[in-house]
Amino acid sequence: MNNQSGVLAKRSLALLLVVAVAVTAVIGWWPGKNTVVQPPEEIEDYLFWQAKDLTDFKLIGANSKTLSLNDLKGKWSFIFFGYTHCPDVCPLTMGVLGQAFRLLEKDPAASQEIQGIFISVDPKRDTPELLKEYVAYFNSKFTGVTGDTAQLDALARQMSALYTIHPREPEKTGDNYLVSHNSTVFLVDPQGRLYGRFPPPQAPQEIAEIFIKIRMFYNERSKKRWFFF
């Protein structure tokens, strides 16, 4: 008698579990169909249509410390390609990004997850040591790196961040040549995927506000993904 009721209880428990799982799946699936993929309108223009996996790269920072794809994982990375002999666009953009990072300090959770990376496409003049001092001026959360042409291209190509080193003007002496570079601030997500971008001209408030929304959208979406297995 006791034994029989025990089996029955086990069976009904198992049945209840199956029903619960089924109901949960249906509830999860039902609204999910319509809501999962579409980002809010105000961040749409800043996101890539599809997050793009990056392949590994290796760049060099101060004290020969390398930066590779692994260093981007677990954080949101704001990446800018420039050079220090650039008087106008580079300090302007880095100043804007530094200010955006300070605004983001109001959101400690978001602020903890961000890093800024300045990649110099002018390794001939920009040593890693010089870059360290350069980026620290704008924000303590910035890292400065560079590399040889092959190392730079390995990442720049994946982001379509084209750059050109122009030959020095003939009448000029010394090391005064110009470099063209993409002045977009690229956003890489904590999985190391190219996720979004802030095209020029950027503003601190814009970057901070949009990033908060992007992060929220990303977190919501990953939660749903997990729910769906």
Add this chain to the structure above:
Amino acid sequence: MVFFLKTFISLALGFVALSASADGVNIQIQGPWVLAAPPNVKVLAAYLEIKNNGDKPQILTNVSSPAFEQVGIHRSVMHGNTAHMEHLKELTIPPRASVVLKPGGLHFMLTDAKKPLHIGDQVPMTLNFKDGGKIAVTAIVRSGQIEGMEDHQHMDHSGHENHKH
């Protein structure tokens, strides 16, 4: 607070310099400033507004500063999202008009600073015009944020036009 005060003083100084105007040249300079950058950079940018109050075009041919080895007239140009810089031989200010040098566009490129410059420092410059006129101005080193924010508000609307250039 100290920062704001400093900025305010810098701005005030900047506006004192704006009244600089030389004899024989019907030119007025407004709000000259230098974008602050890390002390180890070799190249900085200066911005200002040049107003031609006369009836003839004025041509700026050369700029010099005792604080730098070289000063050039430059323009940042965006092709899509790619920033290029071009060197201009001269800059024409049409009669009864202004030319504005501002971040992301026209600027004086200041090359090889003789000593590191910091926020609040003053940079003397001389603008030389084709007809022989000279104007001395003093630019203040400051962060781009104040001007930058205003600019972006304007640029948000005109941004798309910029891309067509």
